Amino acid sequence: xxxxxxxxxxxxxxxxxxxxxxxxxxxxxxxxxxxxxxxxxxxxxxxxxxxxxxxxxxxxxxxxxxxxxxxxxxxxxxxxxxxxxxxxxxxxxxxxxxxxxxxxxxxxxxxxxxxxxxxxxxxxxxxxxxxxxxxxxxxxxxxxxxxxxxxxxxxxxxxxxxxxxxxxxxxxxxxxxxxxxxxxxxxxxxxxxxxxxxxxxxxxxxxxxxxxxxxxxxxxxxxxxxxxxxxxxxxxxxxxxxxxxxxxxxxxxxxxxxxxxxxxxxxxxxxxxxxxxxxxxxxxxxxxxxxxxxxxxxxxxxxxxxxxxxxxxxxxxxxxxxxxxxxxxxxxxxxxxxxxxxxxxxxxxxxxxxx
Amino acid sequence: xxxxxxxxxxxxxxxxxxxxxxxxxxxxxxxxxxxxxxxxxxxxxxxxxxxxxxxxxxxxxxxxxxxxxxxxxxxxxxxxxxxxxxxxxxxxxxxxxxxxxxxxxxxxxxxxxxxxxxxxxxxxxxxxxxxxxxxxxxxxxxxxxxxxxxxxxxxxxxxxxxxxxxxxxxxxxxxxxxxxxxxxxxxxxxxxxxxxxxxxxxxxxxxxxxxxxxxxxxxxxxxxxxxxxxxxxxxxxxxxxxxxxxxxxxxxxxxxxxxxxxxxxxxxxxxxxxxxxxxxxxx
Numbered sequence: 001x002x003x004x005x006x007x008x009x010x011x012x013x014x015x016x017x018x019x020x021x022x023x024x025x026x027x028x029x030x031x032x033x034x035x036x037x038x039x040x041x042x043x044x045x046x047x048x049x050x051x052x053x054x055x056x057x058x059x060x061x062x063x064x065x066x067x068x069x070x071x072x073x074x075x076x077x078x079x080x081x082x083x084x085x086x087x088x089x090x091x092x093x094x095x096x097x098x099x100x101x102x103x104x105x106x107x108x109x110x111x112x113x114x115x116x117x118x119x120x121x122x123x124x125x126x127x128x129x130x131x132x133x134x135x136x137x138x139x140x141x142x143x144x145x146x147x148x149x150x151x152x153x154x155x156x157x158x159x160x161x162x163x164x165x166x167x168x169x170x171x172x173x174x175x176x177x178x179x180x181x182x183x184x185x186x187x188x189x190x191x192x193x194x195x196x197x198x199x200x201x202x203x204x205x206x207x208x209x210x211x212x213x214x215x216x217x218x219x220x221x222x223x224x225x226x227x228x229x230x231x232x233x234x235x236x237x238x239x240x241x242x243x244x245x246x247x248x249x250x251x252x253x254x255x256x257x258x259x260x261x262x263x264x265x266x267x268x269x270x271x272x273x274x275x276x277x278x279x280x281x282x283x284x285x286x287x288x289x290x291x292x293x294x295x296x297x298x299x300x301x302x303x304x305x306x307x308x309x310x311x312x313x314x315x316x317x318x319x320x321x322x323x324x325x326x327x328x329x330x331x332x333x334x335x336x337x338x339x340x341x342x343x344x345x346x347x348x349x350x351x352x353x354x355x
Numbered sequence: 356x357x358x359x360x361x362x363x364x365x366x367x368x369x370x371x372x373x374x375x376x377x378x379x380x381x382x383x384x385x386x387x388x389x390x391x392x393x394x395x396x397x398x399x400x401x402x403x404x405x406x407x408x409x410x411x412x413x414x415x416x417x418x419x420x421x422x423x424x425x426x427x428x429x430x431x432x433x434x435x436x437x438x439x440x441x442x443x444x445x446x447x448x449x450x451x452x453x454x455x456x457x458x459x460x461x462x463x464x465x466x467x468x469x470x471x472x473x474x475x476x477x478x479x480x481x482x483x484x485x486x487x488x489x490x491x492x493x494x495x496x497x498x499x500x501x502x503x504x505x506x507x508x509x510x511x512x513x514x515x516x517x518x519x520x521x522x523x524x525x526x527x528x529x530x531x532x533x534x535x536x537x538x539x540x541x542x543x544x545x546x547x548x549x550x551x552x553x554x555x556x557x558x559x560x561x562x563x564x565x566x567x568x569x570x571x572x573x574x575x576x577x578x579x580x581x582x583x584x585x586x587x588x589x590x591x592x593x594x595x596x597x598x599x600x601x602x603x604x605x606x607x608x609x610x611x612x613x614x615x616x617x618x619x620x621x622x623x624x625x626x627x628x629x630x631x632x633x634x635x636x637x638x
Contacts, residue, residue: 036479047495160620164578165612176602291484314494330482
């Protein structure tokens with residue numbers, strides 16, 4: 001019997017059990033990876049050629065007291081193994097050290113900036129899926145037409161796009177030449193928005209500054225989101241086209257057509273549902289690309305997120321921030337992959353219990 | 356005979372063929388840079404700052420693509436930049452190819468704890484977004500072109516190891532390997548002389564795609580100020596320099612990025628074409 005890829009004919013309880021087992025298994029598997037990443041993050045400071053303390057104090061010239069304090073702050077005055085266990089046990093309690101630059105806890109700095117990156121990434125993915133799937137469907141349906149060639153050519157270029165350049169080009173066209181969008185930041189300096197959720201689009205609604213502030217936040221978001229969504233958009237459009245073309249060859253599509261259903265009805269109701277599985281896989285794979293892209297996009301648009309923060313801290317040699325940021329980024333990636341896996345199992349019953 | 360068949364299969368893909376032509380020309384230009392470039396890339400021409408391209412009003416026929424903010428010829432810098440970028444790509448691919456093939460072969464051939472140790476390492480490298488991983492490596496080694504090459508190679512390594520390992524596993528299961536073992540051949544001999552040559556198809560494809568990733572990531576590092584350092588005529592560095600002049604000198608922003616895009620696109624198309632020609636099953 002051919003199973004339908006969505007829930008139907010499957011008990012919810014069975015699904016919940018499978019998902020629970022999957023999460024448990026994946027968590028166990030990710031422990032060694034996390035240990036490895038923590039080791040890398042930990043050794044980072046210690047790998048730097050020369051004395052990191054002198055490196056950090058170098059420009060100002062170090063008094064012996066300052067030197068000792070800095071060394072203690074970085075935890076470099078104890079034996080290496082002890083240092084590592086100290087680092088891990090503190091990290092488990094949410095203490096990732098103090099930023100040398102801002103003198104604030106690394107975890108606080110991270111949490112302040114994280115929502116900005118999530119907001120940007122979500123809107124970028126949203127745009128990629130919203131535009132990519134219809135473009136892919138139309139390209140598949142109008143196979144070998146000029147439209148198909150245009151979309152696939154565009155997808156090929158989009159997939160190879162150096163997005164740091166793409167961002168500059170869009171700024172050149174839309175901000176500098178046409179004056180439609182602002183160049184940088186999250187919102188106009190006219191507004192003072194209370195960061196309740198950290199998501200500017202939500203916060204502007206809650207703030208009472210009203211529609212104008214929301215519009216300002218949206219205008220600031222559009223270009224970075226389009227830039228960040230470019231590579232996922234290309235990947236989604238390509239995958240939608242190819243998996244839809246494959247599905248459209250199946251017998252049941254012909255049967256549905258023979259029953260007298262309209263062509264687009266068959267495409268959207270019957271074909272797309274089955275074509276969705278590889279599309280979801282691509283969306284999942286693209287999350288990594290979005291995190292990478294965020295680092296570049298945030299730098300171009302001065303978007304106050306994680307990416308810009310990490311790049312700045314590397315330039316400023318703020319090692320506690322690099323160390324903590326790397327660990328937190330790895331945790332985010334592992335968590336996101338877990339969510340994608342779970343979604344995949346929900347959508348595709350054939351995969352259940354196999355991963 | 357075999358090569359002729361491959362070449363014919365490859366030629367059917369017009370995009371890949373065109374890419375090969377474009378890349379060949381670019382390589383030639385890069386190699387012959389001192390003779391092809393109209394000016395020295397570092398030479399500062401007095402009194403011609405921010406000159407627009409020759410076809411625009413105010414342009415000068417001596418500077419086809421205009422000059423930058425301190426009067427250097429943009430075209431010459433792009434031509435020398437091709438040297439840097441293609442060289443970086445070649446070095447990254449050589450590094451990842453040697454280490455990736457070695458580790459992938461070890462993991463796939465011997466299995467057991469060797470395999471799981473290598474795979475764990477791959478997992479760790481893959482749990483960081485690629486640019487972040489490169490940034491971390493640069494943070495340790497310090498920003499320079501050489502360190503950027505090392506960083507980008509580290510980033511490219513995991514996917515390479517995985518692909519080599521997977522194809523080694525597939526080859527190892529074939530009867531000819533058992534036959535060679537029964538002849539009493541040593542592990543090293545079987546792994547290198549028998550298995551590796553049969554895994555060449557995916558390795559070649561991955562190496563081609565590795566070029567595009569390597570060039571793209573190295574340019575991104577240069578752009579972030581963590582790769583090649585000014586005044587090196589590197590495309591990413593040129594873009595980053597041009598950022599401040601985006602309102603006045605569009606050619607400084609568009610040209611280097613266009614070069615990166617064309618090279619990356621060509622390597623991607625070439626990789627796709629090679630994959631279709633070498634291994635129709637992978638299509």
